[in-house]
Amino acid sequence: MPSARITAIARANSRLVGFLQRAETLRTRPGAIDLTLGNPQELPIPGYVEALARHLPPIDRDSYAYHRSDHNARAVVAKRLIEWRGLPFEPEDVALTPGAFGALAIALDVLVDPGDEVIFSLPPWFLYEGMILGAGAIPVKVNTRAEDYDLDLDAIAGAISPRTRVVIVNTPNNPTGRIYPAATIEALAKLLGERSSEREIYLLSDEPYSRLVFSDASFVSPSTFYERTLISYSYGKVHLTPGQRLGWLAVNPSMPNREGMQALIEMAQVAGGWMFPNAVMQRAIVDLEHLSIDMVELERKRDLMVDELSRMGYSLNRPEGTFYLWVRSPDPDDFAFCNRLADDGVMVLPGTVCEGPGHFRISLTASRQMLEHSLPAFEKAR
Template sequence: MDDQPISRRVSAIAAAKPFELLFGFFNEFDYAERRQRPGVLDFTFGDPHEMPSHAYVDALAASLTPENELWFAYKQNEPLAREAAAASLRRVIDLPFEADDIHLTTGGFAAIALAMKAVADPGDEVIYSLPPWFLYEALVLEAGLMPVKVRIDPATFDLDIDAIANAITPRTRVVIVCTPNNPTGRIYPAQTLERLATVLDEASTRIGRRVYLLSDEPYQRIVYDGGSPRSPLQFYPYSFLAYSYGKTLLAPGQRMSYLALPPTMPDRPAMRDAIQTLQIATGWVYPNAVLQHALPRLEELCFDIALFQRKRDRMVDALREIGYRVKRPEGSFYLFPESPIPDDGAFANILAELGVLVMPGRMFETPGFFRISLTATLETIEASLPRFAAAFAHATATAGAS
């Protein structure tokens, strides 16, 4: 008798390195307990550190009051919510998005999973670049797919298009790109996205099967220095866009996001039907009614980007002054500095001893770096700087002595 209660698929997800490291962060490192300790400064997850805005709470409260008897009925894609999302997407990305191509989901997680499952069959390969968002692998495995990882260019944090081209095989079905990037903060330049589109087009012809691009853009509106990034969708029509309100509104616990198809995608009616089928079959992954009713008002809100830019600049300048090597992110709300010693896990522990919590680069399969989330307040950033200096001095002195 096979008395193994847990499916092999779930066991494989739990055993995957990034997932194991994430669990380890909560279990062995005991993150949940540590972050509560007095005086601890937390730079780990992209969680809010301040109370939500009144405008945000008001938008949700207004949507609680029913306007008709179907207000809290089963929701799929509410037309008003879809139209508001499409209108805003038309402003952000210069393409005539249609409301019917917006598929509302319970967070970016669901949008990514739906896109992959809509086009890939078990055993197909999904390529993404390291450092990745640490849950791509879990979503890829859960869909029965194979993760294929390539490195970015460490000097520029830009995509390595040749590495992606070389990783494509006859089983490749999806390439995931995240810009503005978590964790590097890099926005991929138009020339890079153009080259990627050419490579994917040529590869599709060569292998006789379309390779789809999944553009994971939860940080699409979190851009500094007045930049206006191009979306991969503008270069390659066989693309999906995963967007999440959790970042723009700093409310990741309110699971609101969507998967959008560009108006340039061929065979859109079939793709719409496939996604609709999956949304039901994977567990009715539509956002709750309150969030859908609130979406037109939520679309008008965003956290204070200018404040985040000040936080970015203060942190980058101060870290550089201490001696850290760190690039100034162009978007998203993370910094990805180099660890002053090769063992980023040991360095994160030195910081933790000083009451500063960061994420070691190995959690992003990129040793030698660590991640800082700028969702921490300016006060937290100021308080942390002497500790970052002490950790740097301690780590480099110990490394020098050994």
């Protein structure tokens, strides 16, 4: 018999897997417009391939040796974090990881014991539940506020138990595009501080979209307010290269026993199967760090789709960050709606797979032309 833990994860993800298998087939049809996942639909951003090529040739005999987190790359990230966050990050606070995925897995490995509880808010990134189960912990789900998708602090307070070990906060949020206001995060930090008296509660701040912030919004990291915060990050979003598996996990500089936490993270990376990015990607960070997808163009695509869908009568908020739109489905059965849309060649993600039934998610990583071409199908499907 396979392990009960992996069987439970497979069960939790069965709808998602089924949907993605169908999408794989549908996207090969001529003219199909795939707006399901945050995948690139065009060639990489200018400068990306050149940066990798620059760091491919070996500079010494260690270039292709085993590498834990490379000191130069950590220093580059720490310097950027100081500029952005105004917190005194040191290179040792930054562990380089295979994307935010890897960072989350390592963080959970370090923070939870079997039977501990991990709280997260709905609708979530669809893999938190599987990852929490994978770490042997118990997922505890709370709703966000229906009107604006802000964190529901009363719901979080009600969900905290003596077994609560971690609260995951994802801002800017996938799928809603919401950036939580500073006041909400400050109040959450206060709550977690008060409820940490018997057992410390850690905040796992999942921030892979922290650079995808629109001009009418601003981002504040929970690390500003809460000492026991670990930050997970991925370059897969800002470069739109999710297959390159590059990211980091950062320890908040004010973390109690900061050095102990750094050491445990590195041990979890080794024991977890050498969870470091490959040597070339690590070396390239110095040149990759400043690259970004075109945020002006992304904002134009956001506005095009929000304006057009609202004109057609769809109900949605204008996202403050990320490259997703979260839309109420005109048919309460979001799978039925998405299938109808797919019959007309446009694929979107049913909200049910993000635990948001009655909604669907659109990825804006397609080109503007593809988005424009998708509009008649949206008009017809409603």
